Amino acid sequence: MKLGIYVGDETVVHFTRGSGQEIGTGTVLDRLVFSMSPHPSDNPCPKCGDQSRLDGVISSCIDCFLSGGYLYLFEYDVSSVLFIAKPRGGTCTLAKSDPPEDVLHRASFLLQNGFGGYHIFKNNCEDFAIYCKTGLLVMTSLSVGRSGQAASFAAATSAVVSSPLRFLTTSFSGLAAVGYGMYCISRLVADIGVRRDVAKIPVERLVAHPDAIESEAVADLSTAN
Numbered sequence: 542m543k544l545g546i547y548v549g550d551e552t553v554v555h556f557t558r559g560s561g562q563e564i565g566t567g568t569v570l571d572r573l574v575f576s577m578s579p580h581p582s583d584n585p586c587p588k589c590g591d592q593s594r595l596d597g598v599i600s601s602c603i604d605c606f607l608s609g610g611y612l613y614l615f616e617y618d619v620s621s622v623l624f625i626a627k628p629r630g631g632t633c634t635l636a637k638s639d640p641p642e643d644v645l646h647r648a649s650f651l652l653q654n655g656f657g658g659y660h661i662f663k664n665n666c667e668d669f670a671i672y673c674k675t676g677l678l679v680m681t682s683l684s685v686g687r688s689g690q691a692a693s694f695a696a697a698t699s700a701v702v703s704s705p706l707r708f709l710t711t712s713f714s715g716l717a718a719v720g721y722g723m724y725c726i727s728r729l730v731a732d733i734g735v736r737r738d739v740a741k742i743p744v745e746r747l748v749a750h751p752d753a754i755e756s757e758a759v760a761d762l763s764t765a766n
Contacts, residue, residue: 542610542613542631542632542667543555543557543606543607543608543610543666544615544631544666544667544669544670544671545601545606545666545669545670546644546645546648546670546673546674547603548600548645548648548649551602551603552600552601552602552603553600553601553602553603553606554598554599554600554648554649554651554652554673555598555599555601555606555666555669555670556597556598556599556656556659556665556666556668556669556670557595557596557597557599557659557666558596558659586601586602586604586605588602588604588605589601589602589605592605596659597655597656597659598651598652598655598656598669599652600652613632615631615632615633615634615670616632616633616634617633617634617636617637617638617674617675618634618635618636618637618638618734619633619634619635620635621635621729624728624729624732625725625728625729628724628725630728631667634671634675634732634733634734635732635733635734635735636671636674636675636677636732636733636734637675637734638674638675639674639675639676643676644673644674646744647672647673647676647744648673650744650745650748651669651673651744651748654748655748656668656669656672657751671733672747675733675741676741676742676743676744677733677739677740677741677742678739678740678742678747679733679736679738679739680738680739680740680742
């Protein structure tokens with residue numbers, strides 16, 4: 542699932558990788574995802590042109606952004622109950638969205654200045670979109686991933702492998718219930734709307750001093766603890 546910011550005039554600003562690097566793993570999976578694009582380089586979009594070699598924060602028409610998929614509205618400021626009820630990560634967050642003018646300003650600024658290097662688990666399209674909407678960033682490198690999709694992957698792994706509760710039942714249904722419960726709890730505590738290692742960062746400062754911001758935030762969190 543790709544996330545972006547709709548800025549009007551059938552245009553979406555989003556964070557991506559260039560040709561053959563959409564996942565950012567450096568494996569054959571990157572080339573596989575690119576081969577599924579609706580506009581290969583030999584038949585570029587009439588609105589956007591050839592964007593197959595572009596990476597970072599780019600602006601695309603809705604058709605190119607969706608790449609043949611479905612349009613879905615990401616939800617903000619949801620309750621804990623609704624969050625847990627949605628088993629798929631990357632569809633909602635407990636964090637509140639800022640006013641539209643702030644969101645558009647961040648998206649426009651990052652379109653001109655970038656959002657760092659793309660990484661499927663640590664800095665992806667969902668991290669970009671949520672930052673534009675909320676101004677929030679996870680300011681630590683200790684976690685597996687910052688986004689809801691990355692957190693869901695980590696939560697699923699944790700639920701299957703590390704839960705000591707799995708030894709309390711031997712039935713398949715019991716194991717499934719325990720695993721799903723651990724999965725939901727892991728997703729919830731990893732959401733950017735409830736995490737303690739989150740800071741609200743002005744976009745201008747984020748671009749100008751990214752390393753200094755992370756160092757200061759980690760130091761503040763250590764002091765608080």
